[in-house]
Amino acid sequence: MKVGKEPSFRESVDLMFNRAVALMDLPPGLEEKIRVCNATYTVRFGVRLRGKIHTFTGYRAVHSEHMEPVKGGIRFAEAVDQDEVEALAALMTYKCALVETPFGGSKGGLCINPRDYDEHELEQITRRFAYELIKRDLINPSQNVPAPDMGTGEREMAWIADQYARMNTTDINARACVTGKPLNAGGIHGRVEATGRGVQYALREFFRDPRDVAKAGLTGKLDGKRVIVQGLGNVGYHAAKFLQDEDGAIITGIIERDGALFDPKGLDVSAVHEWLAKHGGVADFPDATHCAEGASVLEEDCDILIPAALEGVINMTNAARIKAPLIIEAANGPVTAGADDILREKGTVIIPDMYANAGGVTVSYFEWVKNLSHIRFGRMQRRQEEARHELIVSELERLDRYLGEAWSMSPNFKDKYLRGADELELVRSGLDDTMRIAYQSMREVWHGRDDVQDLRTAAYIVAIERVAASYRAKGL
Ligand code: NAD
Numbered sequence: 254m255k256v257g258k259e260p261s262f263r264e265s266v267d268l269m270f271n272r273a274v275a276l277m278d279l280p281p282g283l284e285e286k287i288r289v290c291n292a293t294y295t296v297r298f299g300v301r302l303r304g305k306i307h308t309f310t311g312y313r314a315v316h317s318e319h320m321e322p323v324k325g326g327i328r329f330a331e332a333v334d335q336d337e338v339e340a341l342a343a344l345m346t347y348k349c350a351l352v353e354t355p356f357g358g359s360k361g362g363l364c365i366n367p368r369d370y371d372e373h374e375l376e377q378i379t380r381r382f383a384y385e386l387i388k389r390d391l392i393n394p395s396q397n398v399p400a401p402d403m404g405t406g407e408r409e410m411a412w413i414a415d416q417y418a419r420m421n422t423t424d425i426n427a428r429a430c431v432t433g434k435p436l437n438a439g440g441i442h443g444r445v446e447a448t449g450r451g452v453q454y455a456l457r458e459f460f461r462d463p464r465d466v467a468k469a470g471l472t473g474k475l476d477g478k479r480v481i482v483q484g485l486g487n488v489g490y491h492a493a494k495f496l497q498d499e500d501g502a503i504i505t506g507i508i509e510r511d512g513a514l515f516d517p518k519g520l521d522v523s524a525v526h527e528w529l530a531k532h533g534g535v536a537d538f539p540d541a542t543h544c545a546e547g548a549s550v551l552e553e554d555c556d557i558l559i560p561a562a563l564e565g566v567i568n569m570t571n572a573a574r575i576k577a578p579l580i581i582e583a584a585n586g587p588v589t590a591g592a593d594d595i596l597r598e599k600g601t602v603i604i605p606d607m608y609a610n611a612g613g614v615t616v617s618y619f620e621w622v623k624n625l626s627h628i629r630f631g632r633m634q635r636r637q638e639e640a641r642h643e644l645i646v647s648e649l650e651r652l653d654r655y656l657g658e659a660w661s662m663s664p665n666f667k668d669k670y671l672r673g674a675d676e677l678e679l680v681r682s683g684l685d686d687t688m689r690i691a692y693q694s695m696r697e698v699w700h701g702r703d704d705v706q707d708l709r710t711a712a713y714i715v716a717i718e719r720v721a722a723s724y725r726a727k728g729l
Contacts, residue, residue, distance in 0.1 A: 260590050262564050263340040268590035270343070273713030276704050279721055286729070287346075287720050290316045290339040296385045302374050309365060311382045313391040316342035316358040319723040322395055323357035324349060324614060326402025326433075327409070330563075333362030337564070341402075344585055345614070347716035348607040350723075352691045354618040359397055361386070367404045379409050383416040387430075392417055394429035394625070400617045401433040403563065406487065407445065411438040429624035432617035441620040441630075443680035444613075449491020450681065451612015452559065452583045453500065454688035455604055459579075462696065469579040469602040471556060474500075479517075479555045481506035481577070483547075484562025485529055488583045488610060492559055493522045502557070506550045509534060513550035514541040552576060560587035567592045575601065582606035597707055605709040607716065608691055615687045619680055630680065635673035642671050 260268060267288060274284045293314040299306040312335055315323050325345040328338075338360045346358025363382055367375060386392045392399060392413065401410055410433040417430040428439035436442065443450070459465050460475050471478070480502045482493045489507075496502040503519040511534035514520055520541055528538045536543055544550055551558065551571065558577035560566050564586035567575060572592035580596070581604040582588060588596065588603060596603060623630060646667050653661050674682070698711035705711050 259565075259569050261336050261340075262586050262589075263336045263343070265565075265586060265590040265593075266340045266343050269593065269709060270347075270713060270717070273710045273717060276702075276710070277714060277717060279717075283721055283724060283729070286724065287317065287717060288343075290314055290342055291318060293335055293339055293342075294386075294389065294391060295335065296382070298381055298385055300374075300378050300381050302370075302377065309363060309378060309382065311361065311363040311385070312338045313361040313386055313397070314338040314342035314359060315391075315397065316360075317346040317720065318357045319346075319720055319727070320349070320355050320357045322393065322398045323359035324354070324398050324400065324432075324617065325358055325360035326613075327361040327363070327399045327405055327413075328402040329363050329365050329367045329404030329409070331364060331366045332563075333364045338362045340564075341585055344607055346720060347713060348611050348614060350716040350719040351607055351694070351712055352611040352615055352687050353719075354614055356398070356614070356618070359399075360402075361391075361399055362402075365404075372408075375409075376412055379412045380416045383413040384420070387417050387420050392430050394424070394426045394621075398429065398617075398621060399431050400613065401487070403486070407433060407435040407440065410434045410440075414438055426625055429621050432620040433613075434620070439620075439624050441616065441623050441680060442675075442677035443684070444616045444620055445487065446491045446495075447616035447680075447684060448488045448583070448610050448613035449493075449561075450495060451615065451684060451688055452488070452492035452561075452581060452609055453495040454612070454685050455609050455692060456496065456557070456581060457500070458689050458692040459581075459604060464700065465602070465696065468600075470600070471578060476501035478502045478557055479505045480557045480559060481508070481550060481553060481555045482559040482561055482583075483508040483551060483566060483587075484560070484584065485509055485522075485526055485535075486562070488613075489559065489561030490522065490526050492561060492583055494526070497522050505555055506553055507535065508547040508550050508562070511536050511547070512543055512545045513547040514538055514543060515550060515553065516541045557581060560584050563587070565589050567596075569595065572596055573599075578602065580604070582609045585610065593709065603707065603709060605712050608695060608708070608712050611691065612684055612688065615684050616680055619683060630676045631674055635675065638673040639671055642673075646671060 296311050299308050341360035342358050349356040390396050410431050413431045418427040434440040482489045493504050497504050507514045514535050552574040554576045558580045561583035567588045569591040572595035579602050585606050694715045695711040
């Protein structure tokens, strides 16, 4: 990278990695082994559409195979290129290590604007791309397991899973070849909301420690905090909705492709989401100020900024003007390495992408385990748990009768206590636990070492240490 020039996405990831590695004591050469992307496969394939053959370009990068399968989403976007998928694959390696999901890192992408094609055409294109990857084991339950990312969702994952099953008719674990599938195709409750839910759990954990809150110059809890979110897609919508509905945060700004909505009193996230789905943009949404230059709203006054759309949106051109004291990177790579330097200098606290959006891969891990075990979570225990609770409740009822006026059970206690956890509750509980523990591992390094000034460096140190340990265990 030249001095003063904005680094590319991959250069940004490498610079951040190098900053952390400089504070570590790795054996000679291991640093390079961990940093480099193992392999990137580029495929060009044709699909006959509208009477003519269209050629598409796709990628699957495998960053690290210290654990297999490797894991990472498939993105459909026009800007996809090798640099981007390699950067995203590297982030997946560190993310999986940080949240302790037993995967290496990978990422895929297809250069396409999905809005240019109808559903049938998209299915043909997706199946063909999947075919190219499956035949090279770049989609495989034990080697490489994709998931949704920008421009893809449950529908595309179901097509990929079906394509794999058609090509591997005797593989009993076929469904585990991809995660983020719809429930009726082997998905898991809570996967769609998982990344946004993880952002909520991450913020809750941040606000549990007054020292962290003070570092951002904030006080109190999430309740009443003013939030601006960029991108009301899968991740941004769920994060904003949960923070508004369950934590009392006020969503003052929503930035989309066609501009931003702003209302200091708070926007109704569900209403904006419905409007966006119906009209394809936010421009004419009633009851809010619309700003055509959406990105400028990133610079508005707020307590928490959630970039949840795409990479590089906070860069050297606007970083100095960002007022939010706390940024949580729901998207991958929204802050460039250059911007990161400027923001750290200003004292802005950044909850880094590799942690902040790890909810998706965490619940993908649960889905993969569910597919391999061929049984939904809770199926064996739920009624047994209820029966044991019934025993306690009947004893309490006896006490209630015995003590008469002096004591009685709280209203709703019986119903709430008796109910055994269903799959969604178990998934949320596993995700909450994962997000808390991973944050605590970063916090320990952040507070415990004088040479670590920020959460991102702390996250890299924890993740790289784990990847290094895994290589050491293999004798490398
Ligand atoms: P998505 O396609 O569902 O949503 C992206 C949203 O951003 C859309 O609403 C789109 O209109 C909006 N957008 C696009 N360009 C924009 C721009 N220039 N300005 C403002 N808004 C813009 O994608 P997603 O799955 O929500 O992914 C968003 C980010 O989160 C990506 O960086 C992705 O890598 C990351 N991520 C996603 C998941 C997941 O489970 N889906 C998991 C981890 C990380």
